[in-house]
Amino acid sequence: DLIELDKQHYIHPVINYRAHEKRGATIFKSGNGAYLTDIDDNTLLDAFSGLWCVNTGYGHESIVNAAQEQMRTLPYATGYFHFASEPAIKLAAKLVEITPSSLQHVFFSLGGSDAVDSAIRFIVHYFNSLGKPNKKQFISIERGYHGSSSQGAGLTALPVFHRNFDLPLPNQHKIPCPYSYRLPHGDDADAVITESVAALKNKVSELGEDNVAAFFCEPIIGSGGVIVPPNGWLKAMQECCNELGILFVVDEVITGFGRTGTMFASDAENVNPDLMTMAKGLTAGYAPMGAVMMSDRIYQTLAGDETETAPVGHGYTYSAHPVSAAIALEVIRLYEEGGLLENAQKVTPIFEKGLQSLLSHPLVGDARSRGLLGALELVSNKHTKSQFDPNLKLPERISEAAYKNGVIFRSFSDGILGFAPALCFSQHDFELLFERVRKTLDDVL
């Protein structure tokens, strides 16, 4: 029996192992468009795109064909040393074309965590190569998520990723989250932005400008509860980093590839990061792949002058995997030419309206979104914005009720419900989504 085998042998990411032994796994067997089917033949509307990654929706034949063709002709070619494959080279060029103009070079990883980890390693190498070995302090944001690698999990600011893991490292620091809903002056966008800029400046001056390497941020804080900073925040953070002489790293692992209405969230504010990390929507989850992109200035420093002969010692066996690269090329074609970006923009107002309409529900204190990334925040009192007593186990009850009602979204531990519908969602899918979400909230009331 699959459930028993799972309990006995399979360690799942980010759960309480004992609780899982009692509950057992939810097992999916197939997917089509925005819908998943589990092993008991229940069909579920997936309003979370797997784990914010299946931006195309499930079952795209053209992606399957691209993968199949690549597997037949060349299932693997190393990207190590001087070797390469055609799809990997084409994908690197395509990514340079579609990302902000500051980004000219691509290093391929297997997902988001190792993209972040690679970025950290490149940054350390960069400042050592520049003869600035003291620049080793890293700053990120409270509630931020930058993956689960040994170093990246320290930039992540969610306590469970630190607990018993001896993190964060001594060189990893945080500034407050631009969490408008929970700030006293949260309605004032300028005040929220000014406060973040001041916090970064203060942190850098506390650590010493000559000691700070980089600031990492997500354009929208995803796993920390879909916290949407005001328009202009990302640009202000970039300008602040430039002024302070520290590298500005944008983690677009969730926000990239059409998720927030433009190809990258950085595009909406004309932001030019020094480095960008990406994964998820890059291959829409059809195969693992991530990337870190960097400016020419950083690349040239890593490359060194003509006398440099030592390799830059960083890479993975599956860096630039040809099957993942072929998939990514087809996925990007679907966003651009297959009408997916266009559809996402078309249906975004329906998504926004649906979220806003739930503000009338007694449990919902806040509704926020950008593009097809959104959240509802549940509170026990709309005036005080107080959270529910954890003993009520509301998030767990919501997940269960939602599943029974045929819908999947993310129910975070602090009463935030996260939504990341695929870019292929239709008006009908959204009608079903909000009908089922409202029913779920009524069921747990």
Ligand code: PLP
């Ligand atoms: N960075 C951000 C912003 C993420 O949301 C995630 C994953 O959710 C990661 C990094 C880590 O990516 P992965 O889970 O592919 O390692």
